[in-house]
Amino acid sequence: MQISQLRQTTVLVVDGSEADCQKLHQILDxxxxxxxxxxxxxxxSIVNRSFVDLILLSSKLPDMNGFELLRKLRHDTRFRDLPVIVMTHEQTQKAEAAVVMAGGFDIIRKPFVPIIVVKKVEQVLELEYLHRNLKKEVHRQTRLAEDRLASSERLFEETVMALAKTIDAKDAYTRGHSQRVARYARHIAFKLGWLEEEQRKIYFMGILHDIGKIGVPESIINKTARLTDEEYNKIKQHTVIGSEILELVAEFPELSIGARSHHERYDGKGYPDGFAGSQIPVYARVIAVADAYDAMTSKRSYRGVLPQDVVRGEIAKGRGTQFDPQFADVMLQIIDEDEEYILHER
Structure with a gap:
């Protein structure tokens, strides 16, 4: 702490002795x-209207005991951390213990030894200065970190949305598919009581579940006639391609799960790995139901939107074979609550 900074600090001397006050003025002024x-x-009255860095408090005052004043200060949240050095004629360890127990920072004995007064006051003010500025710096660095994190999250979300639109733009009949699947998957997770962070994760997995279609020719994606076996195998590769792309996102290692495993089936007859039951990552099992719902409730090149009762029937039929029964049941509950069949239109 520099001398100029020390001179800007305010020390309040609380003492009924005129002689002791004059002595402290000589030492500290x-x-x-x-x-x-x-x-x-x-x-x-002074501390309530003015800022004080340190109090030098006599243990004996005309109107109250110094310790009584110290307790009053400590009971007020505004002054709980205000450093107080108690000045006393007592020379015992008991007196030192009493100061500490009452919330005093240190003790100065009377009659004053000038060099001890100076050193103790300077040490306390130095610590207070460092403590105050450390709190400010921690607050500043915390705000900077929060701002950087918020900026990074915004950039991530904007990038994800741009990729989703790029994917959906390849298929003239499924525009908005990725966002709808993400929304349905998050709704299922919400119904299951998942934490907000888990809902957020599955939302982004849903948005990017079809990113691998970037590597599939548009002529195959938009083909209205029946696909050949070779073309179908190329379509199936979008799960592997998507997984390989998203594995590069080190900060979000789960992101690739939805892309790779959303076409796995609960009975083990899906692709690309032929996983069954609990072998299939839980996020992918949720996305699989959401993906199937959107596939049936979206207009395709070869048909219109399926009626709600048909969609419900297909989800129910796939329960335990194509879909995890737990998540199929939640989707069925959502369908039943959507009496006006408006969920797919949002």
Whole structure:
């Protein structure tokens, strides 16, 4: 702490002894700004209207015991951390213990030894300065980190949305498919009582579940006639391609799960790995139901939107074979609650 900074600090001397106050002025006046109170009530009035860095408090005051004033200060949240050095004629360890127990920072014995007064006051003010500025720096760095994180999250979300639109633009009949699947998957997760962070994760997995279609020719994606076996195998590769792309996102290792495994079936007859039951990652099992719902409730090149009762029937029929029964049941509940069949239109 520099001398110029020390001189800007305010020390309040609370002592009914005129002689002791004069002595402290002689010792400290060149170094700090001093204020003076002759009683406890006057001291309380000063700290309530003015900022004080340190209090030098006599253990004996005309209107109250110094420890009584110290307790009053500590009971007020505004002054709980205000450093107080108690000044006393007591020379015992018991007196030191009493100061500590009452919330005093240190003790200065009377009659004063100038060099001890100076050193103790400077040490306390130095610590207070460092503590105050450390809190400010921690707050500043925390705000910077929060701002960087928010900026990074916005960039991530914007990038994800741009990729989703790029994917959906390849198929003239499924525009918005990725966002709808993400929304349905998050709704299922919400119904299951998943934490907000887990809902957020599955939402982004849903948005990017078809990213591998970037590697599939548009002529195959938009083909209205029946696909050949070779073309179908190329379509199936979008799960592997998508997984390989998203595995590069080190900060979100789960992101590739939805892309790779959303076409796995609960009975083990899906692709690309032929996983069954709990072998299939839980996020992918949710996305599989959401993906199937959107496939049936979206207009395709070869048909229109299926009626709600047909969609419900297909989800129910796939329960335990194509879909995890738990997540199929939640989707069925969502369908039943959607009496006007408006969910797919949002």
């Amino acid at each position: 060149p170094r700090v700004q001093l204020e003076e109170a002759k009683s406890g009530s006057e001291a309380l």
